[in-house]
Amino acid sequence: MIVRVHAGERFVFIARSVLPQCVCEVPPRVISASKIGVSGELLLPACQCTDLSMPLPSSTALSRAPSKQLVCVLLGLAVIAVAPRGIEYLSGRAAAPTDDALDASGDASSAANDATVAPSASPPAPAPYVTRSVTIERSFDSAALKAGVSPQVAASLVKAFSSEIDFRRDLQKGDSFTLVFKRNGIDGDDVAADRKPVAAKIDLGSTTHTIYWYRKPGGEGSYYTPNGSSTLPAFSRYPIAFTxxxxxxxxxxxxxxxxxxxxxxxxxxxxxxxxxxxxxxxxxxxxxxxxxxxxxxxxxxxxxxxxxxxxxxxxxxxxxxxxxxxxxxxxxxxxxxxxxxxxxxxxxxxxxxxxxxNPLTARLPVEHRLKGADKERFASQAQKLSSFLSS
Incomplete structure (x- = not known):
């Protein structure tokens, strides 16, 4: 089977695995190709579909695929890319075809695009989060900079932990903290300095303090302790800008x-x-x-x-x-x-x-605790992130 793809169009290639329960199984051949509209809706088939029993991926995921990319899905789980000379396996992101793959008419064509293309092995999918751990040598601010976060993000962490930790008195040399960030794209573990961590843990000797970022549906995000209590105190510590x-x-x-x-x-x-x-x-x-x-x-x-x-x-x-x-x-x-x-x-x-x-050292009441569905969603998210904090 030869499929000709015009530049700028979006296609999904469904490849059937010999063992459907094994995500890493190499598909022996491409069995279907269908054109995807800008909105992600499945349009008319571009070729005859034979024995297609696996479900298509969600239209949301497909609609996010950049134009001029050939996106392929194995069992709706692992994303691969079709190049003119064969099938290249990737983890969650399709590779764009090279310029030399387009002929004068704008078509992607190759003699190798037949019904039996031998694919390469699939690498493991990268973790969706990046973890950074730093030991405090001088101050929390200097350690935070070493971890690659901006002073503004460091200040927001100090504020989030302030109801439990006095950073001037409690923090000692040798204490450590761990930050978990959402991975910035699929490749690499680079994280923008102004990006807030989704989880943070500070180890003070035998005492550990942990917070998680959670955003209510339709609301603003905030940090919460593991039991769902907001880290925002109900009271400000100082009423004035004093000298x-x-x-x-x-x-x-x-x-x-x-x-x-x-x-x-x-x-x-x-x-x-x-x-x-x-x-x-x-x-x-x-x-x-x-x-x-x-x-x-x-x-x-x-x-x-x-x-x-x-x-x-x-x-x-x-x-x-x-x-x-x-x-x-x-x-x-x-x-x-x-x-x-x-x-x-x-x-x-x-x-x-x-x-x-003492208004400068008293434990201040927190703003509120999560309840109902918010509490359940937060607990599920915190459980997932806790494994990255301990890794």
């Missing part, structure tokens, strides 16, 4: 105004007067006004029995009222030095069940 921590959280601090030792229930973040102060979580205004010591202060009630306090403000956001709902990141006031303050700064408190906790 330094001028006074830390402490159970016994010498008060520079009262000149005695007493608890310091929050942290003081030094910043210029007028710096915008943002709500660190969604909530409702519990108090806005003046309090002794705090000066101008805003107190928010937040989810999960948390509350936040912002003191020594120079002024409040316009129209802020008690009982008003606020969103995470919303400006609620501006840095000042009202009340008992020795300089411009924000006094920031985080309370759980009205008990002060």
């Amino acid at each position: 330094r921590v001028s006074s830390p959280f402490s159970l016994a601090r010498f008060d520079p105004v009262l000149k005695r030792v007493r608890p310091h229930d929050g942290v003081d973040l030094a910043a210029p007067v007028g710096t915008p102060v943002h709500a660190t979580a969604t909530g409702r205004v519990k108090f806005v006004g003046w309090q002794r010591g705090y000066g101008k202060v805003v107190i928010l009630s937040n989810p999960n029995d948390f509350s936040t306090l912002f003191a020594h403000l120079s002024r409040f956001a316009h129209g802020l009222r008690r009982g008003e709902a606020v969103q995470r990141g919303q400006v609620i006031g501006y840095v000042g030095e009202t009340g008992w303050a020795t300089g411009p700064h924000l006094h920031f408190e985080l309370r759980r069940d009205n008990v002060p906790v």
